[in-house]
Amino acid sequence: MKKSKILSCSLVLGAAIFFASCSKSEEQVIVSEPLFQVGQSVSTSVPLAGPIKGTLLADQVYTVGGDVYINEGDTLVVQPGAHINFPGDMPYCFVVKGTFLSLGTQEKPIYFTVPSAVKTDQIGADPTKDPALQGLWGGILGETGFKSIIIKWTHIEFGGGKLGTSPVSFIANGKTCYAISTNDPNGLLVLEDSWIYGALDDPIRPFGCKMHIMRNTFEKCGFTGGEAMNIKSGVVGDFAYNLIIGSATNGPKASNNGGKNPQTNINMYNNTIITSGWRRNSAGRGGSLNYEEGSKGLYYNNLMVNCKYGPRVVGATANYNGNALVVADTANIKGGYNYNYVDKADIAGEIYPVGFATKPSAFDIPAPSTFLPAKYVPGQVYDGSSVVGKNNPQFKNFPLPQTTPTLGDIAVVGTFDFHLTATSPAIGKGYTGFAPLGVVPVNAKFGATEITPPSSDIGCFPSNGKGNKH
Incomplete structure (x- = not known):
């Protein structure tokens, strides 16, 4: 009899606990995922220099005191919120032989x-007098045999200075470094959702890698020359949803120069390129995007505003205004659905650059039929003045027409907002009938977070919010 009573009480108590826990289900505790860490934590008490592996800790400040080496087989992880500070008077580099x-x-x-x-x-x-264009430290350099350089939500500022003794085999002593560079066609280079601010020359120049460059912001790339990204032989990948403003020469440039395999093959799509090409001091250079010297790829859905030249495809071995350029793999380059807004007659006459092989697409904006001659041949001279100030892309906050004395004066985003308004003529005018090359794995830590496909809107800020997040 006593056992029965005890059992009944236990059942009642258990039920009470069960119902009480159910009534408080909305108060569940959410446990945050721990930060990813590899090996030992790296101390902040000693300047970074020499061989280093392990983890630079979240929210900590590290000072660089010499070239840093991540050796073959080693991994260095930088956690969120860390600051890696360079002194500014020495071209120190991170040399990556591992990960x-x-x-x-x-x-x-x-x-x-x-x-x-x-x-x-x-x-x-x-x-x-701009420190952004002086190159105050070296770069993050993937040496021959490196495994991967994965950079996400990171500010790379004031890099790309002149080296003394070079710490890598592929840049000579005394030459200009690049804020990010690689030298192995099998290595992975991922740059996502990050900011590149300034460089003496090209902030990014890969001499071989599998590349994924998406949803980044590039400001002030190059002093009197330099692309946002200058791609050489042995590089295959995607360059998409990037905002580029005030580059000295182009945004992205693809070249097969260097003799490495595979052939340079780059898809450039859904980028927004603003006021680029104006610091380039050589005639016939500068502009928006460029294919030359045996490179191939696709260029679609790019939005260009007041750039010195429209997309350039080099189509003959010749001199252009005194500058020797070598023919691209024109049979394997396709493009279209690109948008070009101009505020001056001279650049309206370079929407399809004179002397180049850029082919108009009926779906480009402005429509080629509205300003090109009826029997236009790529590369010929034409009068584009009728499209000056037409087809405003309607950014949320950017002055068009531009009223500054020189179109190249604007080289930073600042308080501008290059998202499209709801009535922008760039919305719904893009092309989605191709796929990214997708040469890197999708992995939150060791690859791409997302390989964003092309959008039906033109530019890096599509209305569905799937593009650039800055």
Whole structure:
């Protein structure tokens, strides 16, 4: 009898606990995923220099005191919110022979910067006095045989200076470094959702890699020359949804120069390129995007505003205004559905650059039929003045027509907003009938977070929110 009573009480108590827990289900505790860490934590008490592996900890400040080496088989991870500070007077580099992972987040980006450098971002500022264009440290360099360089939600600022003694085999002593560079066709280069600010020359120049460059912002790339990204032989991949403003020469440039295999093959799509090409001091150079010297690929859905030239495809071995350029693999280059807004008659006459092989597409904006001659041949001279100031892309906040004295004066995003308004003529005018090359794995830590496909909207800020997140 006593056992029965005890059992009944136990059942009642159990039921009470069960119902009480059910009534508080909305108060579940959410446990955050721990930060990814490899090996030992790296101390902040000693400047970074020499061989290093392990983890640079979240929200900590590290000072670089010499060239840093991630050796073959080793991994260096940088956690969200870390600041890696360079002194600004030495071209120190991160030399990657193994794996380098800079894994910032939208809430906590990582910084590679020079804290003593003051940004000079006023419109029309003198570029000869701009620290962004002086190259105050070296770069993150993937040496021959490197495995991967994965950079996400990271600010790369003031890099790409002149080396003394080069720490890598593929850049000579005394030559200009690049903020990011690689030298192995089998290595992975991922740059996602990050910011590139300034460089003496090209901030990114890969001499071989499998490449995924998506949803980044590029400002002030190159002093009197330099692309946002200058791609050489042995590179295959995608360059998409990037915002590029004020590059010295082009946004992306593809070349097969260098003799490596495979042949350079780059898809450039859904990029927004603003006021680029104006610091390039050589005639016949500068512009928006470029294919030359045996490279191939696709270029669709790019939005260009007041760039010195429209998309350039080199179609003959010849001199263009005194500059020797070598023919691209024109049989394997396709493009169209590109948008070009201009505020001056001289650049309206270069929407399809004179002397180049860029083919008009009926779906380009402005429509080629509205300003090209009836029997237009790629490369011929034409009068494009009728499209000056037409087809405003209707950014949320950017002055069009531009009223500054020189179109190249604007080289930073600042308070501008290049998202499209709901009535923009760029919405719904893109082409989606191709796929990204997708040469890197999809992996939150060791690959691409997402390989974003082409959008039916033109530019890097499609209305579905799937593009650039800056």
